[in-house]
Amino acid sequence: MTEPGTYSYWFDIENDQGFRPPSPDRYEITAVLDALPEVFLEKPDTDLQVTPDAQIPLVIAIRDDLGIASALIRYQKSSREESLSRALRTDRPTETFPLGFQSQQPATDVIINENWNLAELSLKEGDRIIFRAEATDFFQPIISGETESGVKTDPHTGSSISRVLTIVSPDYKSNELVNRHAQLLEELTRVLKDQRLLNTEIKDVQHQLERVGQARTQELDTIKQVEMDQKRVASQLASPRTGLEPRAKELLQELEWNRIQDPGMQQRLSELSTELSRLNQELFPQIQEQMTQARKKLQSSVDQAPESKDDQKPAAGKQKSTDQAPAKKPDRDTEPLEALTRAEQGQRQVIDRLGTMLQSLSQWQKTRDLVSELDEQIAQQSEIQEQTTELAKRTITRSFSNLNLQDQADLEKLASRQERQSDQFKSFRDLLDNIQAESKANSQTDQFEKQAALDFLRKQSLPEKMRQTADRLKQNQVGQAIQEQQQIQESMQKLKDIFENQAEESPDQLIKKLKQSEQELSQLKQKQQDLLQKLKTASQDTNKSELKKELEQLAKQEQALKQQLDQLENELQKLSLHRASDSVRRASQRLSKVNDSLSQGQTGQAEQEMRESLDDLEQAQRELASRRQELEETLAFEEFTKLESEIESLIERQQAVITETNRLETVRKERGRWSRGQLKSLRQLAEAERDLQNQTQTFVDKMAAAPVFGLAIRKVRDQLEIAVIRLEERLTDEETLAAETGAQDRLKEILAILKYRKSTPNQESGDGSPSQQQMPTDQIPLVAQLRLLKLLQEELLQQTTRFNESVDQQKELTPEQQELRKRLSQDQADLAELSQELMSLFTGSQSDETEPLPETIP
Incomplete structure (x- = not known):
């Protein structure tokens, strides 16, 4: 049998008389394959x-x-x-x-x-x-x-x-383990932040149940999401393959395997793995159980008593005071609230123990940890600001007592989150103080690096400003709150800039260094090309003595070039440009082979290695150019996105002002006079419009590099100034509405220009391949400014036409008409000056192939 399968055999018997059994018994035998282990x-x-x-x-x-x-x-x-x-x-x-x-x-x-x-x-x-x-x-x-077939088997x-x-040195391996240990602490910090966010979500639902008495479907969705995210947090700590606890134990084992003596690291890793094990066994199961119970009870409560839409939104066209019909609080369901309270207490224990653990390991915190923490704080503050802006659409210009119950609860939750943000930022400031105190004892360099950030924090008093903003939210002073939140956000961003200038390269600085590296790489490549040409010339020399001298001289020059390449490789590694660094390293390695070939007189082999090194240097150039272009495009996109978002927010808030102005004018006409409550609403409306005017002034400063957009924003500011003056004079007539609407229309035009530039598809070159032009790094591209300039000119033409139609040629101009003509003349002069300035800039940019001028400007 040579193949697996079922076979049979029998005995063929014949007696002395020649008889055989007609049906001999057959016996089966099965051959199975003996597979490899x-x-x-x-x-x-x-x-x-x-x-x-x-x-x-x-x-x-x-x-x-x-x-x-x-x-x-x-x-x-x-x-x-x-x-x-x-x-x-x-x-x-x-x-x-x-x-x-x-x-x-x-x-x-x-x-x-x-x-x-x-x-x-x-x-x-x-x-x-x-x-x-x-x-x-x-x-x-x-x-x-x-075998019959003669086949040999193995x-x-x-x-x-x-x-x-x-095989690496013990010092190298120790540094590797230290870096992996630091990475564990970074991930643990992120886990703590995630746990704090989940705790905030539960507190918001708790506040909803305590204040309103029942949960809505969005609270139920929040609990479901928190339940899943809580499992994810537990998995990040205890997952058998990727959890922090097993990875800490793995680092301990690697210390032992490699026979590295580091008692400090061993103690820290041992404490870390022990504490994480206790959390996974004691607290997380309890939190998960309470979250599941709360979710089931909330689901039952929502299914049995759907939320009423009447509590969330007043009837269209009517404005009722809660003094006439106070909001009625529904019966409270305490069972889900009790389960949430227990889960929230368990979460706070996790937060406290993780915080204590990280505090004990604070010597491992580096400047990049502070930047990461600050990024998270900025993101949280930005989220609070976005929620405030959204809520302001419903509550602006109304007193807190006149809001329905749900809006009051939402304002209180926002104020509570702003207060917690203040506490967290105060903790961040205290952490920086602690690190600075340690640096005073250890390093004058560290002391210098952190002092600028500390001085800025003490001067700005950001935690106190956050708490002040929370107080304004409690009083529904959302206009002032939004303005203060914007100032807080800008201050936090400035603080981040301070850290980035000390800790990591900012994008602008990195782009500058990339350009320097590209220039240096180009010079080194040119040197290698020159040496290759010298080698070709020397190879034609028939005098062996002269050839040997020339090859020795070339070898020295190649060695010097190799040292320069090694230095450039180190610089690229520091900038985390690993691909370009690898290409430069390959080129440097080839130069070693060039030297060996030159010393042996193998000119052909040396020439081949030099050509391949040039290929490596060209690849490094492409990698550097690609990374630089990526950074430039990222910077431009971020500026556009930020500007668009801010203008969209202004448009939405201005719409709320216009709506309230219309409502107040309708009520005034019906009553024939202002009531005390309406006058209060009118003052709040004027304050909201004043806040918008102040914010547009900050836009003017930001757009210094885009003069056309700056001019358009100044016109928006002027329109808002007219609206503010008239509102303060208790005028809500057509002229006030015209000023408010005109400001909003101008903002919409600016936004449309920005979105048009963003949505325009990339042009392609004539051969069908993508064009090589790069996105400019200016905040506002020149084409976008020209497009807006065209719109401004068209509007000015319409105003001039209306002015000419209103003027009686037979009569002298009134003082108002003379003032209007003067203003129109000045506006035209401004546009003409801007047009000349932009065209000169545009001609320069077109010559640099950054932004080709389209045939028409739509």
């Missing part, structure tokens, strides 16, 4: 960098269909000078050592644990070990000639995938 190298599960004296734990899983006979590790050594592809060749000699596998009877499934002591191999830094696990079964090989040997161990 399956071998899995479960540990290590990846290539490793280890010290020369490391003890590597091995875990090998072996399976065989019939039985396992033996197992071993097969390995080969390679030096740093040898390429990895050559070292992985299977025809190289190998060494083996047996694995401790013993079995009284054939086993089909075994797990082998072994410690491999590398100290016995006398390894040095830079060496590599390529190894795999092998196993054999009890299959007996057949040599040629023992022993059954199964192999695992190969792993590579790279």
